[in-house]
Amino acid sequence: MTLALDRPLTAAVERRRIRLAWIARHSIAIALAVMFVTPVVYLVLLSLMTSDQALTSDYWPNTWHPENYLKVFEATPLPHYLLNTVLYAGTATALTLLSSVPAAYALAKLKFRGRNALFLVVICVMMLPPQVVTVPLYLMWARYGLTGSLAPLIIPALFGDAFCIFLLRQFLLTIPSEYLDAARVDGCGEWRTLLRVVLPMARPGIAAAGLFQFFYCWNDYYGPLLYTSENESSWTLSLGLASFRTVHHVDWNLVTAATVLAMAPLIIIFFFAQRAFVQGITLTGFKG
């Protein structure tokens, strides 16, 4: 008798417990989402204020000034910075992929002596803080008169990037070797196998590695600061943005407008390439 009464009661309690957990979970998630989004929303609002209002603690523009975004273009050679950034990020990414894919393929799918040792070296390179090799590399580029230009940032991409090789290798490992063996039996050489069989299958991995590299270059501050800071015509967005604040130290509305402009392209790219990117990150985590 008591048993029969008990059961519906606990079921009801259980349902209520699940509902409360659902509400708690969603409240926390939404509160966190607000916290993550607020800085960006706030920056956008600020970029639309007058410079006087931007110095107050108001959140909402009294009057809207979308022309601030035009003023940024007048106040700085922004298109020029943008061009340099696209040049750096674009060519470096393309070259990195071109040089890293074959290396990753060899490390993942070809058997040769010293393969594991070489992979260990790649990991070591990946772990090397850039500051360690900064001085000798700077001297090397200075010897060839290339400091002050984007060349020291782009040329190394010709020779592969450790992180990119690592990421691509992890991805290529997931491609079953049977496909490659089939191609080889059909008389494909290794290069043909890579181009015809592996590349089409590895497209998501390559896209992820490319995006990583592109975003890394786009956001890079240390490299451009080191090599191009003496020559403003080679500045990238990172440098331009960092110096913008110094020149316009009271015009926070313009500073934030420039900031929004610098982050907008990345966010747009992310929306279009979200899946590839998340897949890329996931891979690094899984197999790391």
Add this chain to the structure above:
Amino acid sequence: MDAVRLRRGLVTFSFLAPALLGIGIFFLYPLLSAIYFSFTKFDLLSVPQWVGLDNYRHMADDPFLLQAVRNTLWMVVVFVPVRILGAIGLAMLLVRFKRGAGVFRTIYYLPALVPPVAATIAFVYLLKPGTGPVNHLLEMIGVDGPLWFNSPAWAKPSLVLLGLWAIGDLMIIFLAAVLGVPESLYEAASLDGANAWHRFRSITLPSIRPVILFAAVTGVIYTLQYFDQAAVAGSIASGQATVGAGISQSFGYPEGSTFTYPLWLYTIGFRYSALGYANALAIALFVVALAVTVILLRRAKAFSGEES
């Protein structure tokens, strides 16, 4: 037979040639010359002069270095665990979502995309002592906000806050790991009467241990080379140059509290042109980074050995 083998070797080499060259030019050569330079007195203009261990001895009585090491250690000890805990927390929250996970995941991830320079500028503004909105909000609930980037005590915590905002990439790594834990393990545990915390402790945590290790290793390496945000925060908060010759003057603002090891290395090398000493600092950084990696990986092996 030998011709075939030779051919195969050549093909393999053709795949690896650019990368091998790259490792030689951009890793081995600079590393070896950095080691050589670290034993010299060298200022770009004159020929390097062999001084033996002088540069390394000099480290012991360099007060700025001590400060830089202390700040970097603070960041390693606080920032790395906080970031890992935060990312695991977010992942554990998101893994329970059946619908809407994509939206939340995207929102939490987006800040990780914002260029560090832009994010730092934004945070210096948000946390401005006088008129910044964060302190304004704190005031509304009756809390006296700190001076954030303008206070020696709060500048590093402000950087941690900035880092937490951009936690998304680590969160996705943990999310993938947590999603990879077989559902059957949880079901079995539930039948045994394990509550959520028990399930987390005895199933989730051991399963994601390799990922925690990965996050710890990369986190320490990342923190040892922490440069952009510290450099930009110092210069923006102090209102000084952020590019060019003057930049290192604002490093560490306020009162050296954001002065990290890489900032000191940059200052020594590119402001004072003491390249020999800068290279000694670089080699020390390399040794520490390598040691941390080896120790963490060793410990991981010990852990897994214990389990099996």
